[in-house]
Amino acid sequence: MTQKTGITRRGALKMGLGSVAAAGLMARPIFAQGAPVRIALAAPMTGDSASMGLNAQRGAEAAMKLIEAAGGPSVTFDIFDDMGQPREAASVARRIADSGDYDLVVGHVNSSCTLAAMPIYSDYEIPVLCGSSSNSQVTESGWDNIVRMTIRDDYGAQQYSAFAVNNLGKKKMAILFANDDYGRGLRDKMMVAADALGAEVVAEAGFTPNLDKDFSSIVSQFRNAGAEAFMLNCNYTEGGLFLGQAKSAGVEGIATVGPDSLLYNEYIELAQGAAEGSYILAAYDPYADSDTTQAFMSGFREAYDALPSQVAVFTSDLFILAHQLMAAGSTPKTLIGDIKGTEFVGVGGTYHWDAKGDVKDRTFAVITVKDGKFASTGAAVDETGLDALR
Amino acid sequence: MAMTETFRTPFTVKFGPWLFLILMACLPLVLPGRFWLHIFSLTMIYAIFVLGQNVVTGWAGMLTLGQAAFVGMGAYASVLLTMQAGLSWPLAFLASGVICAACGAALALPCLRVKADFLSLVTIAFNQIFFMVANNWMELTRGPMGIPGVPSMQILGWKARSSSDQFWLILGVAAILFFLVARLMHGQLGRTMKMIRDDEVAAGALGVNVTGYKVLAFAIGCGVCGLGGSLYGHYMRFVSPDMFKLEESLLIMQMAILGGLASMPGCALGAFLMIMIPEALRSSEPWLITIRPGVAGATLVALMIWRPNGLLGFGQMPRSIRRLLRLEKEARP
Structure with a gap:
């Protein structure tokens, strides 16, 4: 059996393509320390599940205060209303993906919306940090650009x-x-x-x-x-x-x-x-003794005169998690991988993730x-x- | 003199649709980014739903409010036939049209025993029944969990992967459906339906088989909606009962009314506006998020006041525009 050596045409083509891709990657600005982290928050702000959207917004606002206090790169976020409807979620996903203005997505809330939007985020390779979609399909459909906070159904x-x-x-x-x-x-x-x-x-x-x-x-x-x-x-x-x-x-x-x-x-x-x-x-204990939790709870109560729901806590934790990792040098491309390899202590407790993007070792x-x-x-x-x- | 003049189709009617089609086909080449392509794809899919609604309501004059059920039926039929039965998409697409046409005809029979408002109620009830069945028949539809991972549209090995491919495929299907329905509605069938719509008793007295034509209108309208539903399911790549609730039927009806009943271009215009207005208003501004759902309703109220026959309802089109489009001759002195 003879072994082919030397440069074949196909090999040359691959090398050429490889070097072009490498050049592209090198030319791409590395996520600079101090550059703002841009987050798209996708949640139902109107419709039947609007209360969850409101909680997501409040969670994000509460997180922004903590992020400001912590220093590091600033965070900006825009809210996208998916109305709790899969069709709207797909439109929102395309809008977010197409604008190219966001490093990551936090959302969606309803599982059906996440399932409708994920094929688009997956095509565009946008990292998705999901709070409350608990349907098992969310992490069982083969998408490798998602992690979630909540415990599966x-x-x-x-x-x-x-x-x-x-x-x-x-x-x-x-x-x-x-x-x-x-x-x-x-x-x-x-x-x-x-x-x-x-x-x-x-x-x-x-x-x-x-x-x-x-x-x-x-x-x-x-x-x-x-x-x-x-x-x-x-x-x-x-x-x-x-x-x-x-x-x-x-x-x-x-x-x-x-x-x-x-x-x-x-x-x-x-x-x-x-x-x-x-x-x-x-999935989290709002009455836990931890200082982080109590500080968050009292701040939230003071600002909104309400108890934060799970959606608010997870949204807040996701913002802080994204901020921490981006400040430590993660890029949108590496964010999901970095999250899966990290241990994060937030308002909702300690989180670890498995290879699929589900939280593991969480107890109720x-x-x-x-x-x-x-x-x-x-x-x-x-x-x-x-x-x-x- | 006027009596002997031969009628010539105005050039706007003859070439307008072709020009429109060519312009639409060029959109993926000029639109920046894929988001607007998605909005136009969604508009075309909804225009097909509105076309189906218009056959039943615009031409045949039956006020139905359950078209979303047929859209859903088409979507589920197509998705299940491709995913469970292993059929190719074109076959599943055609099958979903046939299934919906048959169900539409079957629904027409009890519907024809009631008139006007009661017909609306029967179709609303049908929409609810469809939702309940889709939500509870776990073995077939996976119930409220929906069916994720629906394959993209595929014809003879060519898969519509990119947004432009999907756009062109949907445009092609929509163009064919609009062409076929236009041929039917501008021919003997459409004229007879209009006759029944305008005076059912007179049509019956002239020997027209009123029941037969009404059943046919239901079959065509629901079949078209079913075909659109197949596109919708494979385009969204996810179906769940939530997508086919009564609100969706009302949206399709609003589009039909906005564009103008019994108007081909009206179907496209109504769908375009009702998709585009909320999209244009999509923003992160809290006040805009709050008022956005109400804007479509307000548009419709304004329309009912100033243009009760819809934007392109023929009788309502301003004379100046009709002359501009050569749909009407200059008034002679």
Whole structure:
């Protein structure tokens, strides 16, 4: 067998192309220390999920103050409204990508919007730092330009179920879920987790978010099925209404477990006392003792007279993370790789990322309602029996 | 004298569409960046939806408010046929048109028992039913999670990857659909539909099969929307039930009204304005973000006051413009 040596035409062409590309890279200005970091914040500022967009904006504004105090390159950001609609998200993504004005994107919030926008960001190789899109497909679709802060639906569902079964000792679960990508995703994974944990889902009911307000028939369905734990896979409005209506129907004292979409004061108000003793497993603990968290919480309360939601905290942490890494010499091209290799301590706690861009080794903070207020319990989820699912 | 004069098609009508097509085809060469190309691609896709709406509402005079259901049906059919059944995109595209035309005809039958406002209600209900089915039939549609990773449009091995490729492909499909529908609507079929629209009783008395033509209008209109839906799904590369809610039907109807019912150029103009106005207003300014969703509605209210037949509704077009376009002869002294 003869081995080809010397320069072939194809080889020469490759070398030529390679040197042109290298020259292009060298000519490209290296991200200078002191140059501003330009962020596009994509969130639903209008429409059904506008409250999440508002929280994202406030989180960004809160982060800007912390960034200014920390020094280093300045950060500028522009808000792009995706209205919580996939079509708008795709337009927003093209607009951001086409302008060439941004180093990175923080967003989107709704999973469906992130899924619609990602093919475009991926084509343009724009780094995407996603806060709250929890659908597992976001990091399972093969895009290598995204990392996210929130804990995936499938992992979350396992944790909520394990808490109800192992920590609270409840074996008969009734699942209430919002029939959207979030609630439905949780419900599907919860069914699998319940099975692995040896628990039984005795009843389940879906509702249309922002439309259904009467849960009385679901309450009686859950009561008749002999539910020992209510698993609420929905946001605070419906979660609170459901508990309030259950109380009116005389169904009280049933263990309740839900995600941090319930972590709003309105949940307690709407439940009319029935939220007392219910558990919320949050991806971050707003009542944690850490100085960073407390400083952020008091600053946020002072500025907006409101508790920051998960979206606000993640947006703020993403801004600070991007700023830290860019100040340390990351470029838009290397940012995602650098994030995956770093450990970041933010308001929401400590984050690490895996190769897909999901956070790893994150644990849920267990928060309860005590005397009409949210309070941290300091408890940890007992994960016995979850090994089979990993 | 006037009676013996032969009618000659005005040159604006004869060559205008071709000129427009050539200008549109040149857009990717002159537009800066890919964002505006995306907006024009989206406009053309919506113009196809409006065309479908116009066949039913503009020419046949039936006020339907559920076209998004057919758009969604076309999108889901095409996406599932390519991804699950392994069909090539052109076949899935044609199949989605046929499926939607058949469903449109099937929906027409109960619809024809009701008139005017009630017809709107039936079609609104149909839109809701479609949304509920798409949202809950997990095994087929993946429900509210939607279907990500939809392949791009592909014809005989050629894949529309870049924005310009997609733009030209959509332009080609839109041009063919507009040409075909224009041939139908300016011919015997369209004239009969208009006749039914203007006076159903008189048309029936003259022996026109009113029911048959109405069912046909539904089939054509919904079929066109289904074809547009196939383009939409493969262009967005993601489908979810949220994209085909009642609001989307209302948007398509608004576009049809804005452009002018029963007007071919009106379909394109309505879609263009209703896509372009919100895009032009897209900004980071908080006050602009707040008022943006309301601007389209305000435009429509203004239009209803000053131009109730739409911008290009024939009867409403100012005489000076009609003369300029040689659609009407100079008034003789």
